[in-house]
């Protein structure tokens with residue numbers, strides 16, 4: 001039987017602020033298979049980021065079951081979760097969080113060094129990814145010397161550097177104009193498909209979601225499967 005990459009069962013999350021409790025996720029079920037690219041759609045405030053934080057093992061406080069690459073999050077301690085994240089997951093955020101003092105190549109090299117890849121191999125991989133994303137002439141530029149779309153492409157290269165089984169992206173092109181957004185997303189999806197990774201990509205944008213393999217929608221705390 002093929003191993004699932006993500007399995008969420010009855011995922012819940014509530015936030016209490018100033019005595020008021022909001023139930024953001026009310027029992028979300030989701031399965032993602034190897035190589036599947038899933039769009040997570042939903043209006044602002046529907047809980048997309050909250051759900052990505054659960055799948056990315058970035059926050060606690062969730063009810064239900066989260067299984068990533070066959071391993072149960074609830075049964076893993078802090079170190080095991082960190083290892084699971086490092087070995088199996090890649091992240092792309094709307095605001096990319098690149099390291100400002102390092103150039104594009106180094107931003108893609110560093111997560112590989114952390115994963116134990118020798119520097120020379122890490123540099124080769126960084127150069128290949130950045131070149132595939134059209135940044136061959138920008139390897140030595142720091143983030144402040146790059147445009148928004150170029151910075152976002154570096155963030156994509158960084159997320160894919162260790163060939164994660166699952167890429168999580170929160171509005172990966174949300175701060176880009178339409179044409180750039182399309183271009184960056186197309187490049188991103190091509191690379192994800194090329195290396196056989198799965199992805200869960202949160203977006204507001206129906207047109208961008210249509211480029212993915214499957215659409216799921218968060219509505220009133222539950223997931224409607226497309």
Ligand SMILES: Nc1ncnc2c1ncn2[C@@H]1O[C@H](COP(=O)(O)OP(=O)(O)OP(=O)(O)O)[C@@H](O)[C@H]1O
Pocket residue numbers: 015016017022024042043044045046047048049050051
């Ligand atoms: N740490 C927190 N404390 C209190 N409430 C929170 C917290 N994080 C999120 N929320 C609330 O949970 C709800 C869902 O937020 P979330 O960021 O997951 O939505 P989203 O679908 O990603 O929205 P957007 O598309 O605007 O980014 C919101 O109403 C938000 O106010």
